[in-house]
Amino acid sequence: MNILIVDDEALIRKALSRSLATLGYNVYEAENGMQALNILMEKNIEGLVLDIVMPEKNGDEVLKEFQEQIPVVIISAFTGEDLNSELFKNDPRVKAVIKKPFIDLFSTTQEIIRLLT
Amino acid sequence: MKLFIQNKYEAGFRKKIEDLGYLLKTDESFIFVNNEMETADVVIVDLEYFDKIPSLRNSRKNKILLHSNPFIHIEAVNLNSVLAIINPILGKQDQYILQKSLEKIQQEINISKIKNEIQAKRKVLENLNAKLQLQSNKKLESLVLSHEEETKKNQNEKMLLHFLEFIRTESLRDDFISLLLKFLWKDFKKTGHVYQIGFCIQTSPQQSYFVNFNGEFEKIHFANDSIQGLLEANRLATFFGRPVGKVIHWQLPKFSKEAIFFIELVDPNFSENIVRQYFKERLTLLSLYLDRWMIEKEYKMQVDKWDKTFAAFQGLAHVIDENYVIQKANYLNLEKQTQPSICYKILAGRNAPCASCPIGKSKPTEFYLKENQRVKGNASTFTMEQKNYHFVFYEDLTTVDQLKTQIIQSERMSALGRLGNYLSHEINNPLTGLKSYIQWIQSDSLKHSLPSTLIKDLEEVLKATQRSEKIVANLLSFTQGDQVHLELGNFKEVLDNTLTLLKTALRKHRIFIDLKTDPILIDRQGLQQVLFNLIKNSCQALEKEGIIKIFQEVNMNEYIYTIEDNGPGLNQEIKDNLFLPFMTTKKEGEGTGLGLYLSRRLMERMNAKLKIDTERLHGFKAQLIFKKVSVP
Numbered sequence: 192m193n194i195l196i197v198d199d200e201a202l203i204r205k206a207l208s209r210s211l212a213t214l215g216y217n218v219y220e221a222e223n224g225m226q227a228l229n230i231l232m233e234k235n236i237e238g239l240v241l242d243i244v245m246p247e248k249n250g251d252e253v254l255k256e257f258q259e260q261i262p263v264v265i266i267s268a269f270t271g272e273d274l275n276s277e278l279f280k281n282d283p284r285v286k287a288v289i290k291k292p293f294i295d296l297f298s299t300t301q302e303i304i305r306l307l308t
Numbered sequence: 309m310k311l312f313i314q315n316k317y318e319a320g321f322r323k324k325i326e327d328l329g330y331l332l333k334t335d336e337s338f339i340f341v342n343n344e345m346e347t348a349d350v351v352i353v354d355l356e357y358f359d360k361i362p363s364l365r366n367s368r369k370n371k372i373l374l375h376s377n378p379f380i381h382i383e384a385v386n387l388n389s390v391l392a393i394i395n396p397i398l399g400k401q402d403q404y405i406l407q408k409s410l411e412k413i414q415q416e417i418n419i420s421k422i423k424n425e426i427q428a429k430r431k432v433l434e435n436l437n438a439k440l441q442l443q444s445n446k447k448l449e450s451l452v453l454s455h456e457e458e459t460k461k462n463q464n465e466k467m468l469l470h471f472l473e474f475i476r477t478e479s480l481r482d483d484f485i486s487l488l489l490k491f492l493w494k495d496f497k498k499t500g501h502v503y504q505i506g507f508c509i510q511t512s513p514q515q516s517y518f519v520n521f522n523g524e525f526e527k528i529h530f531a532n533d534s535i536q537g538l539l540e541a542n543r544l545a546t547f548f549g550r551p552v553g554k555v556i557h558w559q560l561p562k563f564s565k566e567a568i569f570f571i572e573l574v575d576p577n578f579s580e581n582i583v584r585q586y587f588k589e590r591l592t593l594l595s596l597y598l599d600r601w602m603i604e605k606e607y608k609m610q611v612d613k614w615d616k617t618f619a620a621f622q623g624l625a626h627v628i629d630e631n632y633v634i635q636k637a638n639y640l641n642l643e644k645q646t647q648p649s650i651c652y653k654i655l656a657g658r659n660a661p662c663a664s665c666p667i668g669k670s671k672p673t674e675f676y677l678k679e680n681q682r683v684k685g686n687a688s689t690f691t692m693e694q695k696n697y698h699f700v701f702y703e704d705l706t707t708v709d710q711l712k713t714q715i716i717q718s719e720r721m722s723a724l725g726r727l728g729n730y731l732s733h734e735i736n737n738p739l740t741g742l743k744s745y746i747q748w749i750q751s752d753s754l755k756h757s758l759p760s761t762l763i764k765d766l767e768e769v770l771k772a773t774q775r776s777e778k779i780v781a782n783l784l785s786f787t788q789g790d791q792v793h794l795e796l797g798n799f800k801e802v803l804d805n806t807l808t809l810l811k812t813a814l815r816k817h818r819i820f821i822d823l824k825t826d827p828i829l830i831d832r833q834g835l836q837q838v839l840f841n842l843i844k845n846s847c848q849a850l851e852k853e854g855i856i857k858i859f860q861e862v863n864m865n866e867y868i869y870t871i872e873d874n875g876p877g878l879n880q881e882i883k884d885n886l887f888l889p890f891m892t893t894k895k896e897g898e899g900t901g902l903g904l905y906l907s908r909r910l911m912e913r914m915n916a917k918l919k920i921d922t923e924r925l926h927g928f929k930a931q932l933i934f935k936k937v938s939v940p
Contacts, residue, residue, distance in 0.1 A: 199737075200737045200738055200740065200741040201741065202738065202740075202741025202742055202744065202745040203737070203740055203741040203744055203745075205745060205748075206741065206744035206745040206747065206748040207744065209748055210748055210751070244733075268733040268734075268736040268737055268740075291736050291737065291740040292736055292739055292740040292743060292777050293740055293743065293744055295743075295747055296743075296744045296747035296748055296751070297747070297751070299744075
């Protein structure tokens with residue numbers, strides 16, 4: 192399965208993508224919204240892990256501009272109140288919002304897999 | 309007795325008759341005369357005379373017939389009232405008969421005279437009686453009449469007296485007019501003449517107000533008309549909802565406003581005079597008393613208005629005299645004071661007038677009253693009955709001050725909050741990255757390729773990131789309005805959990821606990837944090853072998869949990885700023901200074917209070933106050 196991980200924090204990206212890769216997933220990385228949209232157009236992405244606050248383009252803008260029906264997991268440092276949760280409350284693609292900091296890498300990875308498949 | 313005899317016989321009878329004592333006349337006119345005094349009582353005549361005067365035949369006049377034959381049958385001669393027949397010769401027998409007959413007649417005459425006299429006398433008596441009766445009747449009548457008049461007058465006087473008493477006693481009552489109408493009604497009810505009675509006052513040129521009473525209920529109406537207008541157009545009918553009978557009214561003479569009494573009569577012809585008389589006797593008096601009532605009422609209204617205005621003033625207001633003695637105050641019940649209340653003593657707790665007293669100053673002054681209340685005083689002076697008084701009112705500035713501080717505080721807080729929020733989120737990202745990456749490196753797949761020392765070092769790095777996370781989490785919770793989960797629990801349980809966390813810190817000290825397990829509504833997490841903060845503070849303040857006591861008290865509505873220690877307590881600098889965030893005596897880096905601020909916030913979110921005793925000289929005492937819950 193092709194998964195795209197979008198986060199401006201390199202360590203988070205790397206940790207998640209390597210963790211998923213060992214479990215057999217084909218992982219792509221993007222460090223901002225623009226890159227994410229490029230990859231989404233070019234490749235056949237089947238699952239999306241998306242941060243919200245990023246330079247160049249935010250995660251919610253990515254969701255707005257990319258309308259294909261694939262499962263999405265949002266990772267964010269903000270709580271639901273601060274976010275424009277309206278934005279993806281009504282977006283049926285968003286399966287869950289996982290808050291940062293992660294409790295631990297392993298369980299977070301498992302949760303992401305569960306939500307995307 | 310008077311006799312008549314024919315001329316021709318006169319000589320023979322005169323002596324005898326005069327001897328007998330009677331009057332004898334020969335005048336013919338003597339026989340029938342109207343005057344009884346002059347007429348003959350007996351006529352002595354012969355038969356031929358009757359032919360001469362035929363009317364004598366049948367007359368009832370007593371006759372003595374002179375005939376030579378005394379045995380002539382009287383009836384044969386057709387004569388009436390013959391007493392005797394005697395021979396004109398007048399022999400002895402005849403004389404005798406004559407005498408006797410005349411005596412008889414004389415007797416009869418005497419008797420009838422007496423009878424007449426008696427009758428006359430009786431008549432006189434009767435007349436007299438009648439007159440007397442008449443007189444006495446008249447007298448009785450007049451007595452009765454005068455008595456009736458007296459009674460009426462008495463009654464009238466009584467009614468007037470009653471009326472006077474009524475007015476004197478009731479005219480000061482607020483509901484005087486209604487009582488008056490009812491009183492007047494009672495007086496009129498007896499007469500049955502009045503249908504309705506009312507009183508109308510003109511309150512302004514185009515407005516009137518009137519009250520009417522019909523024996524059963526009283527009604528008040530307001531009309532957009534002058535009294536004149538009401539009466540002229542008979543607009544009263546619109547208020548009574550029916551055509552109005554004859555209404556008579558009286559202007560109140562000495563009354564300060566336009567006002568009338570009006571009466572609706574039952575039978576206009578019959579009743580009017582009585583009613584008018586009644587009112588005539590009372591109107592002036594009524595008017596005087598009503599006027600007084602009106603003025604009293606207006607005066608009372610004004611006093612009331614003034615009292616209400618005075619009492620409604622938001623700040624402190626009072627009137628004092630030249631010696632600062634309080635005459636009127638809206639913060640004090642003067643009647644309950646045993647001594648004269650002095651302004652500067654009561655409001656400022658001072659023994660002399662305040663230095664910044666606004667009295668006599670050109671501008672309002674700002675200064676302090678007791679209990680550190682900051683006020684702005686405004687004074688104005690007035691004279692009444694040649695004495696000087698001051699009216700002073702104070703605007704409370706402490707609340708304003710407090711509000712200002714609070715606003716600044718909350719502005720600061722929200723700025724701080726936003727900063728904290730921003731920072732914590734920004735830091736969370738790299739922290740998460742750090743932690744996740746380290747965990748990745750530590751994961752099974754890579755573990756084997758690393759030297760064991762590196763793995764241990766990585767573990768330390770991980771711990772450091774975890775500590776950082778905690779700090780950030782603390783910072784976050786300070787800014788966020790977390791949802792509070794309130795549930796029933798008990799203090800002891802949460803305390804026990806907290807003490808477990810602080811086992812190490814408490815090692816050196818002794819802790820005494822006396823708590824029950826009463827149910828209270830708490831946010832477990834929150835309370836745990838508060839207790840953690842407080843006890844940790846105590847541990848840090850206490851030097852070796854300090855004592856911490858935790859116990860509970862109960863009052864009507866609350867549970868009060870006390871945590872106290874015998875440490876050094878709070879110094880003055882802290883006392884004033886205890887609950888401010890970032891207030892800490894710990895060295896840099898050892899505490900955020902958020903503990904008490906957070907704790908108070910947490911308690912407030914649970915609907916509970918946190919009080920710190922700042923009056924103590926040594927040791928620290930905090931009280932957590934929870935409302936009692938009614939457990940169903």
